[in-house]
Structures are given as structure tokens and as C-alpha cells.
Amino acid sequence: MNYDFTEAELLFAGEVEKAAAQMPLAPASGTFFSNAEIKAALGLLAKTPYLAVGLDKSAGMGAVIHMASMESLASLAPSMALCVEMSTRVFGRLLAAHGSDVAKEKVLKPLLAGNLVGAVALSEGAMNVENDPFSTQGLEQGDGFSVTGAKNWVVNAPAADVIAVAGRVGDKVAFFLVPAGAPGLLVEAPATTMGYEAAPLSGLSLENCAVPRDMILGPFDAKTILAEARELENLVLLGLALGAMKSAFGQAKAHAKSHKSGGKPIIAFQEVGFKLSEMLTMLQASELLAFRAAWLAEKGDKATADVLLCAKVFVAECAEKVTGEALRILSGAGWTGTGPAQGAFRNAKWSQIAGTSTEIARVKIGDSALGYK
Amino acid sequence: MDFEFTREQLMFKEEVIRFAKKEIAPRCAEHDLKGEFDLESFRKMGEFGILGLHFPEEYGGQGADVVTTVMAGEALGEAGVDGGLTLAYGAHTFLCADTLFRHGTEVQKRKYVPKLASGEWIGCMGLTEPGAGSDVASMTTEAVKQGDKYILNGSKIFITNGPIADVAVVYAKTDPTAKHAGISAFVVEKGTPGYTTGEPLKKMGMKTSVTSELFFNDCEIPAENLLGQEGMGFLMAMETVEWDRSALLAPFIGSGAFLLKKCTDYAKKRIQFDRPIGKFQAVKHRLAEIRIMTEAARGLVYRIAWCKDQGRPLNHLEAAVAKLFVGDWSLSPSNDAMLIFGGYGYCHEYDVERVFRDSRLAPIGGGTSDIQKMIISRLM
Structure with a gap:
């Protein structure tokens, strides 16, 4: 057991954060990121081992630090994080695991280099x-x-x-x-x-x-491969939900410390300070559960399916709560401003409905407990 | 970062579950209904090695790490041991014996820790007062030094194991003008003149742990019964509280697994509308909630245990986060379990009713959830 990241992992996470900070929040023109814009972001990440995590053992980084880095990426550049992860971690991992030599040469190689979406x-x-x-x-x-x-x-x-x-x-x-x-x-x-x-x-x-x-x-076999694809997607959705929480919590905390009411920062009022405490508790519980799910998945542990579904439900629903509470703390500053909380609130919903929806996940967890698989 | 338990830890957990299911769990309902402490089970826990698990062998312990110790607590909950007995164990081992072990002189350690580790003696801790709950610094119990003695006056309340304890770690002001820095800790043995205990309090849950007031009326104790140095009591209490927010939470995690097993067994057998209720999505959702909350709590509690094993004491933020989560969120699994059982769940003869009552202490004992929020918001 070890709850710390290694120095190398922290260095890697720092590099990913730097890359994420250079990514656009919105397209330069039009409404959606273009192929070129996504490739530019992939190119930034290709300078780190990020794109290879889970696809190529040479990455040297494991699933847990990847989850933590994905959280940072999603907190800083949420839309781009979704593009990057669906391309790399879902498409890329299916290809890395099951592609022919030809497919790997033609598709996986440029994908790892950041030249293919x-x-x-x-x-x-x-x-x-x-x-x-x-x-x-x-x-x-x-x-x-x-x-x-x-x-x-x-x-x-x-x-x-x-x-x-x-x-x-x-x-x-x-x-x-x-x-x-x-x-x-x-x-x-x-x-x-x-x-x-x-x-x-x-x-x-x-x-x-x-x-x-x-x-x-x-x-x-249909059941096996669909479960595998869903597992890859659910892991990505965890990272995205963590990112939404992290960014909204960060903005709300900063606001609560700087915005004054009655001559004191609003964090000094229990109504606000306690809310932030609950948000941090949900964020930390979510992080640890998501990290453990990623760790189990990487090991191929038989508990992966159930724990990952538990994480999917818990983290996705905490994301909606935390981002919602952030907006209550931010009040007008969240409703009108350009900070990340309002976007995170809208984004949080995706992690509930995409992949295995939280409702279907509950049914599956219940079935598993009952032995109804 | 990895979440692997060692093979030995996992085997030990299974051993504890087997032991507790066979020796203790069958006795829980009877003692809970009577509201009686189960001394026989407590002593068996001592014989098995649970009561002194993390103490070195030379003090009667097993030399286990904190993670293993927390696992034992989880195993007790998973085996269906009632919250009252695990609370008695927690107060005895962590709030009393551990404080003696960490801050006692060699003489004090040799005198008390082996007896506590074996269960021969029962320990308690006296911190809370009628007017000083979370606001520890406002305690009024005083210890005045007179020659080679201290004279204690005051009272404590909500003391787990109070009426049955052979030895108590008691916190009192040695400098009433100082706040936290005026608090010191003392060892007080049962039978010391001037030391009495109140009648057991009648509680909603945790009924097999006996809880009472402690009274000190010109209670004379030898000066060597001071633990550590004068003024160090608050720090000791803070260390102790971290156990409250880690090892003492472990049985609540275990009880999540216990509830899940009880509920799935019931949901497969209980037929309504011509099919087992487990076939209904609403019931599956409740089962899922129990599993989800149990999984979410686990990482927070083991994180503190692991930090303690790394020699990192006083993880205030992490401990408060774990306590807040387990305290507030552990209520929902016991509620879900009761709703799955319906009317049966409301009856004493079903374990879920007891777990429901016991779980109500989680957001109260060891610092209420609101206090945890206060700590977290200050540390932010």
C-alpha cells in the first residue's frame, strides 16, 4: 500500500499540467475543435509519456498517476480533455490491445505521436x-x-x-x-x-x-468486448468528472477567501466554509475511489468491474453536487463570470449519462451483489 | 500509489472474520437487547490478540502495523459484531491504552499496557465534560499539585467503558488560566478514593458499550500518575482523536459489507408479486448504494492508517475528511438496509435495526460532523 506518488510521477503530472495550460478552452474559430486543433493538443502531450499510458509499456507511468493527470487536464482544458481521452484512451487502447500489425503501424503509431485523432x-x-x-x-x-x-x-x-x-x-x-x-x-x-x-x-x-x-x-464475444470498451470509457469519464470537481472547487475556494461580506471573507461564515468542507470531502473521496478503480483495472483484478461501476456512480454524482455547490458559493460571480465552475457544472452531467449510465450501473452493482450476473 | 494489502494482512482479516463470526457475533443480539456489555466476548478479543494488536510484543501486543489494525476493525464490522462492542474496543485500545503506551513512562507502560492488551483490565478515556465537548479548552476539571500528589476535582460525561473501566486516562487543567496549554493527562485507577462513576446512560444505540459520567471529588492520585509533562494533554488528546477518525471508523466500513450480505440474502428469499424482491430495480439500487458508500469510505480511512504507518501523525485534514464522510454518509447504507427489510427491519430481531441505531453515533462521537467541517474549513 502506498498513498504517495513517486517523484517521477509527480514530475510527469507537472509536465501534463504545463501542456494542459497551453491548450485552448475554445476553438480559435467556429464552435468546435477542428482536427488540427486537437492534433496540436495531442502534440503538446506527445512530448510527455501521457499518450502512451495504457497503450505502450514504454510510457513508464501507471494508471493511477494517469487518472490524477487526466483530472488536471480535464480541470484546465475540459473539452480538449474529452477529445484527447476518447481518442487516446478508448480508441487507442482498443487498438493497442486488439489491432493487427498493419493497423498498429498505420493508426496506432501516428496516434502515439499525436498525429492522428x-x-x-x-x-x-x-x-x-x-x-x-x-x-x-x-x-x-x-x-x-x-x-x-x-x-x-x-x-x-x-x-x-x-x-x-x-x-x-x-x-x-x-x-x-x-x-x-x-x-x-x-x-x-x-x-x-x-x-x-x-x-x-x-x-x-x-x-x-x-x-x-x-x-x-x-x-x-459481444459481452466481453463491450464490457472492455465500457470499462475504458468509464475510466475516462471518472477522470473528466474529477477534473470538473477540481476546477469548480478551486474557483469557489478562491472566491470564498477573497470575496468579503460584513468585513470578512465569506469562507469565515459557516454556511460557506462548511459547504466547502463537504465539497472537499466529496472530491477527496472521489479521487481515492477513482484511483483505486484505475489501479484495479490496470492489474486486471476481478474486483475491477464492480468497483469501477461504484466509482462511476459515486464520482459522477459527486461531480454534479460539487460543481452545483460551487455555483452557490460563487453566486453572481459564477453565473456571469468566465471561470470554470459554470462549465464544470454543465460538463458534470456527461459523466453520469455517458458510458455506463449511473442508473444502469446501479442495476449492475445490485445484480452482482445478488449473484444475478 | 497502490492499494495492495499484503497476503498476510488479507489472511489475518479473514482470520478475524472467522473468529468473530464464530465467537462473538452470535452473542451480539442478546447483549444488545439487554443493553449489557459482553465481557466474555471482550476477553476473547483479548485472547485472540485484537485488543493489543498494534502494541509491541514486549507489551503484550502483536506488533501489527496500523493498516492491519484498521483491517481488524473492518473485519469485526464485516463479521456482524455490534457497534457497542467495537466502540468499547476502540475506547479501550486506542483512547486509553495507546495514550498510555505513547506517553507513559516505562513503569507506567509495563504496568498497564499488557493488562489492557490482554483484556484483563478495561480502559477508558475521560475528556468530554458537560460544558466542554468539542471546545476542549473550556474544560473545568482541575488537577492541583500538592506535594507528591495531584488532587482532581470535576466531572466527565459520555465516557465509553466508564462504569467498567479498571483504569482511566483523564484530562484535567493543571493551569486553569491557560487554554489548551493548561491541559494535562493523568492515569486514574478504579477504586481511587474520590473517583466514582455514574449510572450507565441509556442510549439509542451502541447499547452493549456502557457509557457514564466520571466524578472526581478531591481525588488524590500520585504525582507519578501524570502522563508525559504538564500542559501536554491537548496534544495527546489530538493524537488520540486521530484514532477516533481512523481505527474507530473501520467497523463502520465493515458493517457496510455486513449489511450488503444481509440484504442480498433477504432480497433473494423475500417474495413479493411472485418474485424475489431482489429482481426489482429499486431494491438493486439500494443494494448498490450500500456497496458504493462502503467502497468510497474505505480509501479515506486507510489513507490515515497508512500515513500513521509512515510515521506521519496528526493528519488533521485527512482525518477530518474521513470522519466527516464516514459519519454523514454511513447513515444511508443502514437506512437503505432497513428499507429493504421493510417492517422486519424495524424489529429488534433483525440485525439491520441494530446497525441502524449504532450508525447514528458515527456523525456524533469523536467530534461531530459539524466540528469536522469547522476543522476542514479552517485548514483550507
Whole structure:
């Protein structure tokens, strides 16, 4: 047991923070980050081992310090953190774990160098607690597959160089690596969203889209691979939720110390000081639970699935509470200002509904306790 | 950062669970209903080695680290040992014996710690007063030095193990004009003239721990019963309080696992609308809440234990955060459990009712949740 980070880990975390501080909060023009802007951010991180964590052992950094660094990244540049993590930690890790040599050479290599943006297209109407079969499917055609279907809410889709599209192959599931501009791929216009406004997110459809055999991950047993993909996504959502809490708490605390009422800083009033105490308690409890979930996942521990779902529910819901309380402390300064709390409040919702939703997660935790798996 | 327990620690935890399930848990309901301290179980805990776990072997202990010690507390909760007995253990081992061990002279340590570690003697700590709860500095119990004696006058309240303790660590003002710096700690043995205890207080929960007032009326104790030096009492109390906010919280974490097991067993057997209630999402959600809160609390409590093992005492912020979390959030699992059991959960014969009552002390004892918020906000 060790609750400290090593010096090397802290140095790494500092480098990530420096990189994050240079990232834009909003696109230079337009409403959403472009492919070039995301690559610029990836390029900053490529100077550190960050992009390789979980993808390449040479990174030399583990899952826990990655979670802590993701928290910092998400607190400083939330929309970009979502783009970076969905590309690297979800798309990238699926590829690193299951990609062919060709796919790794063509896609993973530039991804690790910060020269490629990835996306994972998973959600569709049938994605629920039972994981009903996808409507998207790949049919063998020549030396590859022809993929047809539609996906919802794909982060990075409008800006991605390659999209890993989940679909059915018989009774199994595969991820088809579809490059941007591929014939038959239609990426919809980015949706306007409640939070992470600068992160491009859209639906997409595929009509007889040809994918060569060596650009396919799988096919796999559906339940196993979907659980793996959800685990990767849930870990990212934890880091994002921690970041939302950290930034909102930080702004609220600074405000409470500097803003005076009745001649004293408002933190001196129990109404405010106690609220901040509860927020810090939720933040620290969330951090430790998220760190432990990441640590278990890295070890491949059998407790991972349950603890990660517990963390998903707890951290995501604490994020909404902490960011909400931050806005109450900030009052008009939060409602009107440009600080991170108001954005964090909106962003916090994403960690509840994306990945395994908190409600589905509760059902799964309950099922596991009851032995109903 | 890693969260790995050693193989030995995990094996020891399982051993404690097995021991407690067999020897102690079957006796809990009876003693809880009678509101009686279970001396036999307490002594068995001593024989097993739990009462002196973290003391060196030469003082009758097992030489365990703090993490292992906290694990033992978690194991007791997980085995279904009632909160009253774990509270008695906590007050005895951490609030009394540990203070004697850390601040006593070699003579004092040799005299008291082995007897406390074995359970031959029972210990308590007298800090809180009717007019001095969290505001420790306002205590009025005085110790006046006269030659080679101290004369104690005053009273203490809400003292766990008070009526049954053979030895008490008592805090009193040796300099009434000073605030915190005027507090000193003393050892007072049962039977010392002028030292009496009140009738056991009737409490909502933790019924098997006996709680009372302590009275000191011209109570003469030898000067060598001073612990450490005059004026050091507040610091000692702060060290003690950190145990309150780590090891004493561990049984609450364990009781989360206990409740989950009880509730899942019940939810699989209880049939309503032609199916086990565990098939309903609302029940699954309550089970999930119990598991989630237990998992969230664990890291906070073990963080303090680990810090103590690294030789980092007085982790005020971390301790207050853990206490606030466990105190406030531990109420919801016991509430969820009671709602899963419905009417049965309201009846004494089901363990969840006892856990519900016992858990109510978590946000009160060892500094209320509001006091923890005060500490945290000041440290920010």
C-alpha cells in the first residue's frame, strides 16, 4: 500500500499540467475543435509519456498517476480533455490491445505521436443494460467487410482521422476502423451540447462501407468486448468528472477567501466554509475511489468491474453536487463570470449519462451483489 | 500509489472474520437487547490478540502495523459484531491504552499496557465534560499539585467503558488560566478514593458499550500518575482523536459489507408479486448504494492508517475528511438496509435495526460532523 506518488510521477503530472495550460478552452474559430486543433493538443502531450499510458509499456507511468493527470487536464482544458481521452484512451487502447500489425503501424503509431485523432462509435438504439444486438453489421465481402449501420453521439467523429465503428459480425462484435472520408461513411454535423461544447460530437451512418480485414478489431464475444470498451470509457469519464470537481472547487475556494461580506471573507461564515468542507470531502473521496478503480483495472483484478461501476456512480454524482455547490458559493460571480465552475457544472452531467449510465450501473452493482450476473 | 494489502494482512482479516463470526457475533443480539456489555466476548478479543494488536510484543501486543489494525476493525464490522462492542474496543485500545503506551513512562507502560492488551483490565478515556465537548479548552476539571500528589476535582460525561473501566486516562487543567496549554493527562485507577462513576446512560444505540459520567471529588492520585509533562494533554488528546477518525471508523466500513450480505440474502428469499424482491430495480439500487458508500469510505480511512504507518501523525485534514464522510454518509447504507427489510427491519430481531441505531453515533462521537467541517474549513 502506498498513498504517495513517486517523484517521477509527480514530475510527469507537472509536465501534463504545463501542456494542459497551453491548450485552448475554445476553438480559435467556429464552435468546435477542428482536427488540427486537437492534433496540436495531442502534440503538446506527445512530448510527455501521457499518450502512451495504457497503450505502450514504454510510457513508464501507471494508471493511477494517469487518472490524477487526466483530472488536471480535464480541470484546465475540459473539452480538449474529452477529445484527447476518447481518442487516446478508448480508441487507442482498443487498438493497442486488439489491432493487427498493419493497423498498429498505420493508426496506432501516428496516434502515439499525436498525429492522428481517433473516435469510437458505439452507441445506438440497442445499447442498453442487456446489450441487445447492434443493428450496425459487417458482411464479409472479398478480403474484408462491408459495413452498414448508424451510430449516435460519437465524440470526435466530425474531427477524427479514423473511427472505430462497433458492429455485428454474425453473433459476435467487431470494431471496423473506418478512415475519415471513406466512401459510404456519412458523418453528421456536430451537435450542440449542454457541456463540453467545444468537443465535436455527432452521429454517423455507414452504407456498404468497405473495410479491409487487417483494419478490423475482432470479432469478439459481444459481452466481453463491450464490457472492455465500457470499462475504458468509464475510466475516462471518472477522470473528466474529477477534473470538473477540481476546477469548480478551486474557483469557489478562491472566491470564498477573497470575496468579503460584513468585513470578512465569506469562507469565515459557516454556511460557506462548511459547504466547502463537504465539497472537499466529496472530491477527496472521489479521487481515492477513482484511483483505486484505475489501479484495479490496470492489474486486471476481478474486483475491477464492480468497483469501477461504484466509482462511476459515486464520482459522477459527486461531480454534479460539487460543481452545483460551487455555483452557490460563487453566486453572481459564477453565473456571469468566465471561470470554470459554470462549465464544470454543465460538463458534470456527461459523466453520469455517458458510458455506463449511473442508473444502469446501479442495476449492475445490485445484480452482482445478488449473484444475478 | 497502490492499494495492495499484503497476503498476510488479507489472511489475518479473514482470520478475524472467522473468529468473530464464530465467537462473538452470535452473542451480539442478546447483549444488545439487554443493553449489557459482553465481557466474555471482550476477553476473547483479548485472547485472540485484537485488543493489543498494534502494541509491541514486549507489551503484550502483536506488533501489527496500523493498516492491519484498521483491517481488524473492518473485519469485526464485516463479521456482524455490534457497534457497542467495537466502540468499547476502540475506547479501550486506542483512547486509553495507546495514550498510555505513547506517553507513559516505562513503569507506567509495563504496568498497564499488557493488562489492557490482554483484556484483563478495561480502559477508558475521560475528556468530554458537560460544558466542554468539542471546545476542549473550556474544560473545568482541575488537577492541583500538592506535594507528591495531584488532587482532581470535576466531572466527565459520555465516557465509553466508564462504569467498567479498571483504569482511566483523564484530562484535567493543571493551569486553569491557560487554554489548551493548561491541559494535562493523568492515569486514574478504579477504586481511587474520590473517583466514582455514574449510572450507565441509556442510549439509542451502541447499547452493549456502557457509557457514564466520571466524578472526581478531591481525588488524590500520585504525582507519578501524570502522563508525559504538564500542559501536554491537548496534544495527546489530538493524537488520540486521530484514532477516533481512523481505527474507530473501520467497523463502520465493515458493517457496510455486513449489511450488503444481509440484504442480498433477504432480497433473494423475500417474495413479493411472485418474485424475489431482489429482481426489482429499486431494491438493486439500494443494494448498490450500500456497496458504493462502503467502497468510497474505505480509501479515506486507510489513507490515515497508512500515513500513521509512515510515521506521519496528526493528519488533521485527512482525518477530518474521513470522519466527516464516514459519519454523514454511513447513515444511508443502514437506512437503505432497513428499507429493504421493510417492517422486519424495524424489529429488534433483525440485525439491520441494530446497525441502524449504532450508525447514528458515527456523525456524533469523536467530534461531530459539524466540528469536522469547522476543522476542514479552517485548514483550507
